[in-house]
Amino acid sequence: MHAPAPGVAEVGAYLDDYWREYADEAGFRAPSSVATVYPPAAPTTRRPGADDSPEGLLAHLDGEGATHAVVNCFSGVEALRNVDFANAYATAVNEWLAAEWLAHDERLRAGIVVKPDDPAGAAAEVARRAGDPRFVHVLLPVRADRPYGNRLYWPLLEAAVEHGRPLALHFGGSSGNPPTPVGWPSYYLEEYVGMGHIFEAQLTSLIAEGAFERFPELRVVLLESGFGWLPPLLWRLDKEWKGLRREIPWVKTAPSETIRERVRVAVQPVDGPPDAEGLARLLERLGSDDLLVYSSDYPHAHLRTYEEALGPVVSPELDRRIRHDNAAALYGL
């Protein structure tokens, strides 16, 4: 679920005097990248009738009968190049989330907003939230300047693991490089579809760099990623590893096995085939009942709800795992 990205109007109270005045003088209202990733009036950004206030989210939760919900605030803070401002802003967003969202209802949890490409600053923010169990994972946009397996991020991974939080890689983000290997796309549709291959790159990096070996407790959850791209990636990574292992000798386990153990994937958007039989085959190829976690991605719009898409093909046991058990295990709920 998402809390709308706050601007200075919302989080100003949580900024110190210097930054409040800085923002005032600059006419800075909010990180501009948010509207690039989620154009406010785009059909995918908001389902009809959605209310993204805390009350609206809670009403949706009541309707779902959810026992817990993680609120992810895609804040755009990663696009702020002044690292001190970015870190201050991230802190402010987290304080705002705690005070003005989490305080509303015991069911709510949140992702820790950080500036990913300042691993030390991000680690400090993770430590700052560590004592508050309502902050359940470290929210990272899937787009980045360098993929998250790179050793330069390890202070952040270390903090996440030390404080028992998974990394949560989420649709979107803003970085200095194009969101594709081949330059800047034109249409939003291209970015929307193409986000899938950025998740591929991130998983490939986490595997190749040995992040899962270096941090045996590291867990990762993918949000708003889809999962139809995952089985082909598993096959390809295994195939490559058998021949190229010597380059990355710390990878001692087949990548597919590591991913199944350490990575969880939210179900929305369901980017599988339109037919139930095809979806059943896709689930079979995922190769693990522990992989998927339920998400509504409210208030974003998707073609099919979880019930519509996967309802016809999941057994009651798998349904329970997806709706509850897999996430409960991941977050220690």
Place this chain on the structure above:
Amino acid sequence: MRRVARLPGIVDADVHHMLSSNDLLTPYLPQRWARYNEQFGLRYPDSIGYFATRPRHFACRTDAWPPDGGVPGGDLDFMREQLLDAWPIEAVILNPINQTTCGSQFVEFAAALTRALNDWTQAEWLEQDDRLYSSICVPCEDATLAAAEVERRAGNPRFVQVLVNVRTREPLGNRKYWPLYEVAEANGLPLAMHVGGHGGNTITGAGWPSYYFEDHAGYPQAFQSQVISLVVEGVFERFPGLKVVLQEGGFAWLPWLMWRSDMAFELLRDEVAHLERKPSETIREHFWFTTQPIEEPERAEWLPQLLDELGMPGRALFATDYPHWDFDAPDQALPLSLGDELRGAIYAGNARALYPSLS
């Protein structure tokens, strides 16, 4: 080793001959560019030394180095021994691997180099063996200069398609490339895109990776981006006769790309009002793909299942990718469970339909 049991005749849709040295182009270059090459050589501002530590020298099979010297793919006699005569190969489509470097230079230099590369291919390969055909190498980032090179070769039936690198400066659907598509379409030549290239971008959407493992395993990301771009920018609405061949990108991801594109199209239809059909229909109509590196799903039966889901039985083109290390052996790569009819189509029938000038 000669193993020909149950193999029909084969059209190998992706083979790489290679220059043992860029100096071999000198006789084919105008003096100005021969001197330029001598003084400055080919340069790669975006990728100084990246992945130079890759575990396979030249990314080739270690047994493909010709005993008489030179580089893998540099010696026609040795290529005959290891490939053309080792299996029932009826025709080979050469995709000059030097296109990845020559085609990526600044455009004036690239135009001269790729023209010389095509001339060298013609004289020292195509004219030496009737089984050989080639792709037309072009300067990737200037569509006008590229179109001129295509026009130069278009009447020659031994050149069967236009070759660009998959890693380009802009996504291939971008209008800057359209003049090339116009000429390709007008001449009935497919556009092929192949792994490689120095487009000047980081090679993933999340920045530079560290290892060749990531580089190599990451190629599908580039192909996915290119397919999305070509479809969504409306290239096929503008050029309804254009055919596109995906070479060496894998194909297990293609059903997913169609599902996700169709899903997004339904939601975002307004944004792309210029598109007349849903993406999966466009993809099925306009795309072909080579089979190498063959997908190796965890269960063998998932490969025929996957091909079924793909719904493009007439579009799979068998390729070995000789002499690269991820080469597919003709007698091993395609499982017998696909059945003789489909195997026959993949081994040769589909390629003959796509490239009518193959004898």
Place this chain on the structure above:
Amino acid sequence: MKYVVAHEGEIEEGGHKLVTVAGREIGVFLVDGEYFALRHRCPHQGGPLCNGHLLRVVESSGPGDYAAGPRRLLQCPWHGWEFDIRTGRSWFDPAKQRVKRYPVSLEAETYPVAVESRSVVVTID
């Protein structure tokens, strides 16, 4: 059946010889003073395994650590699969993986080798 494939001293240390016996091609290797024989065929796609490089065992305690040991991994010239020359087991031996998803035919065929009366002898059943 025993087959003489070479005489003692014919194969150099670290080297190999290809022979055809009992209808199959075999590579005979001399590594650290011991003889090994493997089928000249990679179980992956049938590549010429015994023409591959004999590489060092490479192990690692974690990212950034590369511990190179003795040369006893035969690497297929094609896709780079590594086989322990002593056992024929592939380095990513499925038996080592916690979940056995792969078929077991991922070992290179090996044959016992002995030196008898200055001859190198391979036993093939």
